[in-house]
Amino acid sequence: MRKKFCPKCGKETEKFYENLCKDCFLEKFSSLEKIPKNFLFKKCKFCGKIFYKKVGKESLESLVETILSKILEKEKIDSINYRIFNDKLKMEVETKIEDLKKVEELTSNLIIKQFVCNVCNLKEKGYYQAIIQLRCKNEILQKIEEDIKKEVETLNKFDALAFISKIEKEKNGLNFYIGSKKSAMEIGKILKRKYKAELKISRRLVGFEKGKRVYRDTILIKISD
Numbered sequence: 328m329r330k331k332f333c334p335k336c337g338k339e340t341e342k343f344y345e346n347l348c349k350d351c352f353l354e355k356f357s358s359l360e361k362i363p364k365n366f367l368f369k370k371c372k373f374c375g376k377i378f379y380k381k382v383g384k385e386s387l388e389s390l391v392e393t394i395l396s397k398i399l400e401k402e403k404i405d406s407i408n409y410r411i412f413n414d415k416l417k418m419e420v421e422t423k424i425e426d427l428k429k430v431e432e433l434t435s436n437l438i439i440k441q442f443v444c445n446v447c448n449l450k451e452k453g454y455y456q457a458i459i460q461l462r463c464k465n466e467i468l469q470k471i472e473e474d475i476k477k478e479v480e481t482l483n484k485f486d487a488l489a490f491i492s493k494i495e496k497e498k499n500g501l502n503f504y505i506g507s508k509k510s511a512m513e514i515g516k517i518l519k520r521k522y523k524a525e526l527k528i529s530r531r532l533v534g535f536e537k538g539k540r541v542y543r544d545t546i547l548i549k550i551s552d
């Protein structure tokens with residue numbers, strides 16, 4: 328049998344890919360330029376949430392996972408094994424080309440800058456969509472205040488505007504300024520179920536935003552016993 332050689336490297340080879348040996352053929356492909364050398368993150372100095380472009384996550388680990396899976400999908404890379412090490416992201420990138428597999432290594436820099444996220448910015452400025460007026464006996468006031476704070480924390484996992492921007496002391500209770508109307512309403516419902524509270528909702532036009540009416544809700548929560 329006649330021996331065949333790769334025209335590029337001169338190595339003896341049996342199977343050719345576009346007239347080249349496997350190694351010379353694979354050299355033409357690289358997935359590395361599809362992955363940024365520097366990942367620029369922004370971390371909120373108040374809530375600790377970390378952002379890459381428009382995507383925000385609770386931790387660097389889950390954010391990196393989300394970014395890489397998006398890159399995989401978009402760039403048709405088969406898999407990325409990775410490890411976060413100090414401020415570096417070490418990756419092993421695997422790409423399938425015809426019946427071959429190419430594995431490449433890459434280390435990118437993770438650059439984290441501090442900032443204040445939109446939600447925390449609003450909170451700092453005292454933003455609110457609704458006021459919860461809690462009215463109850465003094466003896467249970469503190470307990471229910473804790474309840475409300477806990478519920479806000481839970482709701483915040485699904486609703487970024489679920490935060491308390493201010494608590495005001497009133498003669499017969501407390502006023503909570505809540506960033507999200509929807510979550511304020513949810514808290515009202517929870518207290519109604521839990522304490523048989525009486526709810527009274529009123530709505531006030533406070534202005535216009537981009538041509539739409541903006542209302543602010545006041546939810547009066549009365550607990551009798």
Ligand SMILES: [Zn+2]
Binds near residue numbers: 337349
């Ligand atoms: Zn070759």
Ligand SMILES: [Zn+2]
Binds near residue numbers: 375
């Ligand atoms: Zn924040």
